[in-house]
Amino acid sequence: MNISKHLVAGSFAALIAGAVLLPLSASADDADLRAVNNRLDRLERSVNDMRQNEGGSSSNGASSSVSLNSDAGVRLGQMEEQMRLLNGRIEELTHQLDVVNKDLSTYKEATDLRFQDLNTTGPAAGAAAAPTAGKATVAAGAPAAASAAPTVQLPAGTAQVQYDFGIGLLKQGQFPQARDAFKQFLVQHPKDPLAGNAQYWLGETYYAQGQYKDAADSFLKGYTTYSKSTKAPDSLLKLGMTLTQLKQKDAACATFGQLKEQFPNASPAIVARNKQERQKAGC
Numbered sequence: 001m002n003i004s005k006h007l008v009a010g011s012f013a014a015l016i017a018g019a020v021l022l023p024l025s026a027s028a029d030d031a032d033l034r035a036v037n038n039r040l041d042r043l044e045r046s047v048n049d050m051r052q053n054e055g056g057s058s059s060n061g062a063s064s065s066v067s068l069n070s071d072a073g074v075r076l077g078q079m080e081e082q083m084r085l086l087n088g089r090i091e092e093l094t095h096q097l098d099v100v101n102k103d104l105s106t107y108k109e110a111t112d113l114r115f116q117d118l119n120t121t122g123p124a125a126g127a128a129a130a131p132t133a134g135k136a137t138v139a140a141g142a143p144a145a146a147s148a149a150p151t152v153q154l155p156a157g158t159a160q161v162q163y164d165f166g167i168g169l170l171k172q173g174q175f176p177q178a179r180d181a182f183k184q185f186l187v188q189h190p191k192d193p194l195a196g197n198a199q200y201w202l203g204e205t206y207y208a209q210g211q212y213k214d215a216a217d218s219f220l221k222g223y224t225t226y227s228k229s230t231k232a233p234d235s236l237l238k239l240g241m242t243l244t245q246l247k248q249k250d251a252a253c254a255t256f257g258q259l260k261e262q263f264p265n266a267s268p269a270i271v272a273r274n275k276q277e278r279q280k281a282g283c
Contacts, residue, residue, distance in 0.1 A: 040086045043079050085257050152177045161194045170201060179205040196222060196229020203238060216242040233259060233266040237274055244281045253283035 026190035152169070154162040182202040188193055203218030219242060220234030229235075240255035256278040259266070266274075 022065070037090065039081060040090070043083050043086070046079060059201075150178050154181060159185070159194055160188045162188070163194045163198060166198065170205065175205045175208055194227030196231045196235075199226055200231040200235050200238070203235065204240075206240065207242060212242050212245045216246065233263040233270050236263070237270055237277070237282075240274075240281070241277055244277065249283075250283060252281050253278065255280065256281070256283060 155165050162181070162185050166178050166185060169178035170183055179202060181184060182198045182205065185198045186195060186202070191199075199218060199222040203215050203222060206212070206215035206218060216239060219239035220236045222229070223232055223239060225230060226235075236259045240252045240259065243249075243252035243255060256274055259270075259274050263270070
């Protein structure tokens with residue numbers, strides 16, 4: 001049966017999105033589907049064995065052949081009925097996984113819109129005041145009320161200069177300011193070779209402050225949108241760690257497994273950390 005492998009491979013992203021955003025049961029459905037297909041495979045093998053035995057029994061005499069064929073017929077009927085039920089269950093689980101995949105598409109669209117809104121309206125209320133570093137400037141004319149935090153502007157220069165500016169803020173522990181810098185960078189340079197790195201470090205600004213839901217959103221986008229980036233394995237590893245923090249054990253374990261399968265040549269440090277985090281999560 002190839003349907004199980006096909007559905008399981010196609011449902012990984014939906015499983016993670018469900019764990020991050022919606023109370024979906026993609027992980028349970030995926031496990032159920034594997035169990036149903038395994039049972040169906042066993043039944044098919046049993047049916048084939050019985051049919052072979054039925055064909056060979058004719059050489060053992062007419063009376064024994066009639067008895068064996070009768071028993072085999074009953075068992076075959078029972079097994080075929082079970083196979084029909086299992087096929088129905090597969091169709092049901094397939095439909096559920098399709099629903100999850102549609103939810104993932106909706107989630108991605110909502111995430112993209114949220115990023116656009118953030119870059120239009122500025123950072124969230126309550127962020128710390130921005131430092132004055134290099135060519136960075138604080139937004140002019142911003143009210144001094146506590147509900148309207150100031151923001152930083154990327155310095156003039158190349159994409160590398162602007163990326164380094166965000167990294168500098170991150171190293172200083174200025175997480176809200178670094179976050180805003182990376183968001184601006186991704187808007188201005190969405191296809192730059194450094195975009196995948198910026199997306200990863202954006203997730204780190206959330207993770208460092210315990211904002212695990214937003215961190216998971218960022219790491220998931222880093223893995224899916226920038227899958228060819230050198231930071232893609234890091235994004236997947238940190239996504240698994242974030243899901244662990246969100247108490248989403250099944251999704252976290254699936255993520256750690258995906259990292260091992262998809263990036264077998266990842267750096268030794270990533271491989272070792274992935275193994276360590278899997279054990280810590282109880283996978």
